[in-house]
Amino acid sequence: MPLARLVDAAAALAATRSRTTKTEVLAEILRDLSPDEAEAAVGLLLGRLHQGSIGLGYRTVLGARDAAAPADTPSLTVSDVDEVLDGISGLGGAGSVGARNDALVGLFERATAPEQEHLVRAMTGEMRTGALEGVLTDGLARALDLPLADVRRAVMLSGSLAGTVKLGLTSPDALASVGLAVLTPVQPMLASTAPDVAAALAVTGEASVEHKLDGARIQVHRNGSEVRVFTRSLADITSRVPEIVEVALSLPVESVILDGETLMLDDDGSPRAFQDTMSRFGSTEGANPAEAERQRVLAPRFFDVLHVDGEDLIDRPLRERLATLERIAPAYRIAGEVTTDPAVAQRISTEALAAGHEGVMIKAVDSTYTAGRRGKNWVKVKPVHTYDLVVLGVERGSGRRKGWLSNLHLGARDPEGEFGPAGGFVMVGKTFKGLTDELLKWQTETFPDLAVDDNGWALTLRPEIVVEIAIDGVQRSSRYPGGVALRFARVKRYRVGVEAKPADEADTIQALRSLLR
Numbered sequence: 001m002p003l004a005r006l007v008d009a010a011a012a013l014a015a016t017r018s019r020t021t022k023t024e025v026l027a028e029i030l031r032d033l034s035p036d037e038a039e040a041a042v043g044l045l046l047g048r049l050h051q052g053s054i055g056l057g058y059r060t061v062l063g064a065r066d067a068a069a070p071a072d073t074p075s076l077t078v079s080d081v082d083e084v085l086d087g088i089s090g091l092g093g094a095g096s097v098g099a100r101n102d103a104l105v106g107l108f109e110r111a112t113a114p115e116q117e118h119l120v121r122a123m124t125g126e127m128r129t130g131a132l133e134g135v136l137t138d139g140l141a142r143a144l145d146l147p148l149a150d151v152r153r154a155v156m157l158s159g160s161l162a163g164t165v166k167l168g169l170t171s172p173d174a175l176a177s178v179g180l181a182v183l184t185p186v187q188p189m190l191a192s193t194a195p196d197v198a199a200a201l202a203v204t205g206e207a208s209v210e211h212k213l214d215g216a217r218i219q220v221h222r223n224g225s226e227v228r229v230f231t232r233s234l235a236d237i238t239s240r241v242p243e244i245v246e247v248a249l250s251l252p253v254e255s256v257i258l259d260g261e262t263l264m265l266d267d268d269g270s271p272r273a274f275q276d277t278m279s280r281f282g283s284t285e286g287a288n289p290a291e292a293e294r295q296r297v298l299a300p301r302f303f304d305v306l307h308v309d310g311e312d313l314i315d316r317p318l319r320e321r322l323a324t325l326e327r328i329a330p331a332y333r334i335a336g337e338v339t340t341d342p343a344v345a346q347r348i349s350t351e352a353l354a355a356g357h358e359g360v361m362i363k364a365v366d367s368t369y370t371a372g373r374r375g376k377n378w379v380k381v382k383p384v385h386t387y388d389l390v391v392l393g394v395e396r397g398s399g400r401r402k403g404w405l406s407n408l409h410l411g412a413r414d415p416e417g418e419f420g421p422a423g424g425f426v427m428v429g430k431t432f433k434g435l436t437d438e439l440l441k442w443q444t445e446t447f448p449d450l451a452v453d454d455n456g457w458a459l460t461l462r463p464e465i466v467v468e469i470a471i472d473g474v475q476r477s478s479r480y481p482g483g484v485a486l487r488f489a490r491v492k493r494y495r496v497g498v499e500a501k502p503a504d505e506a507d508t509i510q511a512l513r514s515l516l517r
């Protein structure tokens with residue numbers, strides 16, 4: 001497929017807000033796509049190259065673009081681009097910087113001006129097309145004339161949109177029958193939020209009220225003697241967590257997929273600070289942890305089971321899945337009770353907080369496991385308001401923080417473009433509270449690579465890094481464009497590494513504004 005086709009489609013997508021029109025634009029593209037080009041084309045459309053991160057900084061890409069005169073007429077195909085990107089991602093070692101640059105300049109010289117622009121945005125991850133994934137799923141269903149539910153399910157169960165497009169274009173029948181595959185991760189089911197347990201129960205009806213542990217999400221797969229452990233973003237961390245592998249192997253099953261949380265426990269069984277879990281969980285592969293580190297054991301705790309001994313359970317009600325969990329892993333279950341009574345739920349919440357947990361999860365007992373969806377069947381209730389916001393900029397510190405990048409400019413997502421461009425971010429406040437020396441150091445090392453502007457006092461950053469912020473509330477503001485400002489914002493943790501969250505899943509300006517009421 002000509003690259004120009006894709007670039008035109010991207011322009012058509014940007015020019016409309018109508019979901020129906022977007023779906024049709026994408027369906028048309030997909031109808032003409034060959035399976036071989038599917039993964040590359042989806043990567044270029046979504047701005048998420050299928051080669052993964054190929055180590056191209058913003059400056060390198062812009063520099064190469066500026067060194068290349070644009071072509072007058074389009075000639076590049078999607079496969080041409082893919083080949084060059086494959087080549088670049090394969091480069092390493094001495095001299096690779098020059099070779100990489102030459103390859104980039106060569107590519108840009110073959111591209112027209114609009115194509116260059118598109119490539120820059122795709123390579124630097126500057127395309128804010130999170131919302132596009134859903135539309136692309138719709139478009140695929142339209143192109144293949146399959147029920148949308150089948151396509152959605154295939155995406156969730158295979159954990160890959162690009163892979164699903166390829167499979168669908170190769171064989172629509174195969175797509176319709178995608179099931180769970182043990183050892184292949186599925187997108188995790190997600191929760192919505194309620195202000196208190198009564199409001200949550202009003203949404204779910206009879207519910208399993210469970211402690212919400214503040215660790216890291218894990219998905220554990222076992223097939224016979226083979227075990228794999230995945231993070232929330234489906235990264236494979238098996239080699240770093242031998243104690244979780246051991247637990248999986250000890251269960252009385254042949255094959256299983258478990259969903260849960262891992263945290264580090266103190267000797268008395270109480271959970272340690274989240275930062276501790278992360279430092280152990282996130283330690284680099286192959287590194288030899290210090291003696292003290294090694295003694296801290298990661299404790300897996302499970303709240304769901306998706307498959308056991310050849311049988312998929314995701315379409316069974318939670319009630320049944322919990323019974324299965326109780327049968328196969330009673331010692332590793334997260335505490336909870338089934339109830340309709342807000343008083344009971346409140347008691348469990350109080351117990352959870354007393355035990356050092358974050359709050360409760362309230363889950364409809366009759367619900368199925370809807371992979372990848374943030375729905376009403378799982379509702380979280382946390383007494384401390386935390387929001388996942390995007391770092392839009394950072395100020396140079398002064399006084400004690402001189403030399404560090406310190407005060408953060410925080411933005412909420414504006415999916416519909418109520419206060420600016422659709423899919424953009426609206427600034428809602430600043431904070432340097434909660435930043436440890438370690439985090440200041442990390443910010444100072446990391447942020448310059450994301451900078452798109454620097455006025456000497458503050459850097460403007462590409463809106464990519466998500467940070468979890470605790471607040472006491474919000475107030476009306478005439479200073480910030482969304483009309484709302486955070487009160488007493490402090491940093492809780494960065495959503496990077498194993499707990500990574502993409503910017504297009506950050507909390508919205510609408511969610512913050514709803515707190516004004």
Ligand SMILES: Nc1ncnc2c1ncn2[C@@H]1O[C@H](COP(=O)(O)OP(=O)(O)OP(=O)(O)O)[C@@H](O)[C@H]1O
Nearest residue numbers: 189190191210211212213216217261303334361380
């Ligand atoms: N009993 C439990 N059931 C489900 N999830 C739990 C439970 N205990 C802890 N969790 C964690 O809570 C998360 C559910 O909240 P949500 O789906 O909103 O994820 P999130 O966006 O990562 O939110 P958060 O930052 O609040 O954990 C899960 O991803 C999981 O890591």
